[in-house]
Amino acid sequence: xxxxxxxxxxxxxxxxxxxxxxxxxxxxxxxxxxxxxxxxxxxxxxxxxxxxxxxxxxxxxxxxxxxxxxxxxxxxxxxxxxxxxxxxxxxxxxxxxxxxxxxxxxxxxxxxxxxxxxxxxxxxxxxxxxxxxxxxxxxxxxxxxxxxxxxxxxxxxxxxxxxxxxxxxxxxxxxxxxxxxxxxxxxxxxxxxxxxxxxxxxxxxxxxxxxxxxxxxxxxxxxxxxxxxxxxxxxxxxxxxxxxxxxxxxxxxxxxxxxxxxxxxxxxxxxxxxxxxxxxxxxxxxxxxxxxxxxxxxxxxxxxxxxxxxxxxxxxxxxxxxx
Numbered sequence: 001x002x003x004x005x006x007x008x009x010x011x012x013x014x015x016x017x018x019x020x021x022x023x024x025x026x027x028x029x030x031x032x033x034x035x036x037x038x039x040x041x042x043x044x045x046x047x048x049x050x051x052x053x054x055x056x057x058x059x060x061x062x063x064x065x066x067x068x069x070x071x072x073x074x075x076x077x078x079x080x081x082x083x084x085x086x087x088x089x090x091x092x093x094x095x096x097x098x099x100x101x102x103x104x105x106x107x108x109x110x111x112x113x114x115x116x117x118x119x120x121x122x123x124x125x126x127x128x129x130x131x132x133x134x135x136x137x138x139x140x141x142x143x144x145x146x147x148x149x150x151x152x153x154x155x156x157x158x159x160x161x162x163x164x165x166x167x168x169x170x171x172x173x174x175x176x177x178x179x180x181x182x183x184x185x186x187x188x189x190x191x192x193x194x195x196x197x198x199x200x201x202x203x204x205x206x207x208x209x210x211x212x213x214x215x216x217x218x219x220x221x222x223x224x225x226x227x228x229x230x231x232x233x234x235x236x237x238x239x240x241x242x243x244x245x246x247x248x249x250x251x252x253x254x255x256x257x258x259x260x261x262x263x264x265x266x267x268x269x270x271x272x273x274x275x276x277x278x279x280x281x282x283x284x285x286x287x288x289x290x291x292x293x294x295x296x297x298x299x300x301x302x303x304x305x306x307x308x309x310x311x312x313x314x315x316x317x318x319x320x321x322x323x
Contacts, residue, residue, distance in 0.1 A: 004128040007147050008113060008309045009138040016140075025263070034165055034251075035140075036219050037116060045215040052211060052279065054203040057161050060313040061167040061191045061313075062091055065159075068306045069098035072155075072317060074222035076187050077102065080151040084141045084158045085096050093157055095128060095189075097222060099155075099221055107133040111148055113140050142166075142174060145181045154186045161193040161313070164248065166293075172285075175298035182320040188300055192286040192314045194307070198242040205240035206282065213238035216251050216280055228264035235259055239277065251281040275302040293315060299323040 017036060024031045037143065038046070050058035064070075076100050082296070083092050092110075105233035108125065112118040115138045122136040135149060139160075148154075166174055178188065205212055216238045220231040237251040243250060255272035262269055272278075292302045300318035307314045 002134045002136070004115075004119065004122060004136045004138065005147070005253075005316075007137065007144045008115070008116065010221075013113075014226070017223075021227060021230070021263065022221055022266050022268060022280075023246050024137055025268065030272075030276070030278040032219055032278065032280050034219075035113060036216070036222050037215060038154050039115075039218070039222050040116065041221070042218040043114070043117060045211060048211050049215060051206070052207045052209065055157075056200070057191075057313055058091075060308050060310075060317065061159060061161070062094070064191075064306050064308055064313065064315045065091055065094045068315070069094045069200060070101070070188065071304075073098040073102040075317065076155050077104045078153055078155040079104055080107045080109060080154040081105060082111065082154055082156045084111050084156060084159070085113075090116055093125075093128070094134070095155075095157060096125075097155065097208070100129070100132070104153075105132070107135065107149075107151065109135050109137060110141050111137040111141060111144070113138070123302045142170065145174075145177045148181050152321050155189055156182070156187065157189045159189070159191040160192050161283065161314075163168055163190055164193055164286070165282060167282055167284075168244070171294060172298065175295065179299040179320055179323070182269065184320055184322045188295075188316075188318045188320070190316050190318070191289075192316060193283070194312055194314050195247050195285040195287055196312055197245075200283065200312070201249060202240050202242055203247060205251055206238065208255060211238070212251075216253060220253070223263065224235050227266060230262050232259070235239075246284070246300060247287075248282050248284040250279055251283070252277040252279050254278075286314065288314060288316075 007296045049055050087236050118136045125134055127140040217302045223229045224231050230247050235256055237256055239252040239254050241250045257274045259272050295318045301321050302318045304317040
């Protein structure tokens, strides 16, 4: 049985895009949130990125889940699995298989901002798991956690290192909202990329084939199409920079010349100086102690921690506690 619940529609997305672009391109320094990478083209490009030799997070997290999904199922005895930012839900099948084998799982709730990606995932999973109740939620994980279906013994999976795309104050707000949506004793499974040598980190966001550069510039194509702007993607170059103080990667678009961009639907003129950079994504990297402290501050107690032999990526299982 499959169903879809919508808390975002095209008008909501249009308003959000307009607000983000106006706020971000009039800020100093300029910035855009990474969620606008992901139209159909951007989603395909990201799938290409996950298969690149430089991009270790996806395959490393998949290895950890492959080795530990059965233990996660045993520890949690989950009746409902919720996935935030589900996309294609590919890695989640490892958890679904383990939890169904355990015999406790009855429902799966994927949440994603992209209705098209969610519909595709729900339909595909409905065929693969005909006995499972699958209820897709079209929503923004920073705004709609309160709309997650209530249940008994839920596990919320937030995988892919996506938690690192939230800056610290956003992570605090997200974890606090998620804790409020869960009952004490319910679970959060979070994938977190770990701090490591910049020689490994930076190429993961600046691959030799230039796929990440195209993905980064896709936000310009989205704004051109949706807001009638005249960004020239060739007038910007991709940059990935490691910030050792904040311990995060910043993806930026750097203007190659002095230029002015018109965004007709916002009646906005945006000047760029040659060499000026606009931040398009933050990807924070974590240390176990730091993540444990962040979770605890929002009411989650770390119960288990799994990593790969190189210690490149961590998967944390935390439990909501009474605060």
